[in-house]
Amino acid sequence: MKKILLVDDEEGIQLLYKEEFEEDGYSVDSAYNGEDALELFKQNPPDLVILDINMPGMNGIEVLRCMKEANPDLPVILSSAYQEYKQDFGTWASEEYIVKSANLDELKKAVKKYLD
Secondary structure: OOEEEEEOOOHHHHHHHHHHHHHOOOEEEEEOOHHHHHHHHHHOOOOEEEEOOOOOOOOHHHHHHHHHHHOOOOOEEEEEOOHHHHHOHHHHHOOEEEEOOOOOHHHHHHHHHHHO
């Protein structure tokens, strides 16, 4: 079973994404901040990461950089409510940049692309 690491500080997003991706047959680990995400990443390496950008403490761009330094081949999907981060050079290391939406089709399609 493929494992997703979901990193988002919003509990509602965490619950929604976890439920949706577990229904699709993936195992999902969750972290509410960058520091916890990096701990999970080291302890139990995921097959893919869905990563929020705007979080308290370490932001998603910093987490992305740390993860890619450790595992350059790891697919990371940035999922943010803000389009303006898309122009940030730091986001270019991710495989996908998806603006959060109530419709998860685009996110699910991206996950399937990298895990199937």
